[in-house]
Amino acid sequence: MSGLIVEMAAKALKLNIPLSVQLDLTYRCNERCVHCYLDHEDHGEMTTAEIKDLLDQMADAGVFYLTVSGGEIMMRRDFFEILEHARLRTFCIKLKTNGVLIRKKEAHRLRELGVVSVQISIYSHRPEVHDAITKMPGSFRQSIEAVRLLRKHRIHVDMANVLMIHNLHDYDGVKALAAELGAQFIIDPTITPMMDGDRSILSLNVDEDILREVFHNEALAGNVEEFCAVPQGPGQEELNSLPCSAGHTACYVSPYGDVYPCVQFPLPCGNVRRTKFVDIWRHSPQLKEVRSIRLRDMPACSQCIHGGTCTRCPGLAFLEGNMRGPSSQDCEKSYARTGIPSENLKRRKSPSQHLQLVQIQALASGADNNRFLEISIAK
């Protein structure tokens, strides 16, 4: 990240400005990806007028980076009307799409509207593997054609390769394809639970051997020695640090107007159909709670050797039952990087827990000392 962007983020944090928002226009989609964390129904999406009003509110609140996502954004017939309004309000616009509905005309229009980048998921360089994951025959060809068209219009394209058991050996092929097309390659080795908490799709996650392979691949990780170095444990500075930008300078708005700290952090903070966006941002008790948390407030992570270097996602921790707790998927990543288990992994992998199928234990949930029950299922 450039120094200027870091400086801007620090200033936004100080001024309590929501610098970045991801707005999902719809959860409807023309693909049915096996690992998707959303349902694909319309439960009452915001209307065009509601979304335009929300964009006005977000611009007035100081939102600069606007990521428009879904579902498939082009399933909305008013997609370009919404985008035109976003352009009018001078957002820095980024899109996430499968690209299937992007033809010459659409690519040209996206260029005209000053879209800064488009992220398209490409699961494999082999059409049959990609199409089996999206469950949409021909989707590979259409998505790749979209990448070509967008690049032809000089739009930055991120080709996101989500790693799962179906495509675990294909990332090198996708990386080569991205280079050929002039796109940026992004690899994401994490399948996350569904937004409703259903964790069944986590079985698609790759195992620790593949994670280790990815993290130790210089072409992907850069300086492996540094990236996979043995951590020293958190110092005072890290203990006082913020977990991530969710709720601090960023948030997520669903197609129904619900505001959350992040798309991966389904803690409802308010709804823009009832409350002004800026009032939710400034006064939501849930966002205030998220903002109050520092590493020192996390009982397990503050004591963990990975505490200062872990990529712990507070949303995934929340989905595990405690926003001040560890995110096991990130514990596994830290282990794959360094070979050193986190405190959480040591606890989970202790023999006494393997003997039980279901364990119920009470955990302290942090400063307010509320207690709740966490149910962990040992496999």
Add this chain to the structure above:
Amino acid sequence: MKNSRYVARSTAIAARALGNETMVMSATNSTLFTLNEIASVIWAAADGVTPLDQIVANKICAQYDITPEAALKDAETLVEGLAAHGILLVSDQPLAGPANSRGVAL
């Protein structure tokens, strides 16, 4: 007598006020700029129809302790720099106003 120059914000930009500064990103090459307080005043006033010398006189000299000559010289350097990056349009004739005059909170 020197002709007036007119300045207008490009529509191919992303921009937002951040406190008393302004973030501006060129949509054509994603270059990011931050404008300081005084540059932000000129940016916000760049409506394409108000001459630059008038912006300087009314918005800068009226609020800051600087001579009109020095302020105009600095303002011209600024607008030339921003114009070179395509985020500000400069002309000897009035320009059509930017698509959005609300892009920056005034």
